[in-house]
Amino acid sequence: MESGDLFILSAPSGAGKTTLIQRMFDQERADGARMVFSVSHTTRAPRMGEVDGRDYHFVDGDTFRELVAADGFLEWAEVHGNLYGTSRQAVEEQLEAGVDVMLDIDVQGAEQVLARRPDAVSIFVLPPSYQALRDRLTRRGLDDEATIERRLAVSLSEIECYEQYQYVIVNEDVDKASAALAAIVVEKRHRLVRMRDRVKSVLEAFDSKIPG
């Protein structure tokens, strides 16, 4: 069984990442292909409707810190006093089962993952312009002006890290950007190293038919 690939997708707030991810999973389902999102561990309390194991693995602080001490996270961070992390074991079990795993993480998280898994495939989504970024952050209608300015500043500082990534997708046209993301995933699946089982089964059928 060939291993799956580990993908890191990072995008500043307002780059339109959510739509890209949604489309990718719709396409994957249509193709019967195998990709999962990693489910993070967190110490924060479940919100209404959140299910343990589906939305997050909800753990207490001691459990989380033990995992940190045992290098059990590919990346982790504290956000507003809560701890969030990506379990190394959960990811590696999926990969070993031949399943692709997508991590939707920020620039700092990506850096941590790449230090532990230099073979991870890293993709950065860029908004097409400053105006598009600002428009997307404003259009949500959820945030006041100060929050938008703060998000914009964070986005800009993240954008400056694009050179850490192997791939860049400029999200100008959502169809093209989705196609680019899908291409990166599909390309990996056709590398010789991931096709050996398939090729072997084709060639076995050949051998039985070749006279002599």
Add this chain to the structure above:
Amino acid sequence: MESGDLFILSAPSGAGKTTLIQRMFDQERADGARMVFSVSHTTRAPRMGEVDGRDYHFVDGDTFRELVAADGFLEWAEVHGNLYGTSRQAVEEQLEAGVDVMLDIDVQGAEQVLARRPDAVSIFVLPPSYQALRDRLTRRGLDDEATIERRLAVSLSEIECYEQYQYVIVNEDVDKASAALAAIVVEKRHRLVRMRDRVKSVLEAFDSKIPG
């Protein structure tokens, strides 16, 4: 200007390569993307309707041999007493202009190109089964049984070389196989090294808008 990528596509006779190539170029045209086929040099006489510079570069034996002596071919071969070759200069001019170049060549040609351009992206198309290969070779209706047997033997010996290639596409479903070929091409275009100009132009527009 970032360089284009050089692609090598090989497939045994009967693997269904022609349809894949046709689809890829239709898609490329629809996307306004830039990929060309390399036009080979040959010493054979033009056939009815063939245009010099479009179908082949028609040259005499001395010119061809001078090019061979000057290492002017990425690959060349003699077939039925005629010489055929892929001009290194023509390919490299396109690549430097940022155009992707596709070489449709056999296993021996691919080996020669990879020796000179180890950065070439090599793709092997495999038929899904012995029966499918035989059916495709028979269905053309152009060849007698002895010719079909000979082609089949050549195809089988080519198939054994699949491990020389970076990518394998099993052409079981032509839609999926076309999508796989397109994915390999599109993936290359989103590597950081090929996105620098695009990213730079996006970021310049950012800089002019950022206060302070």
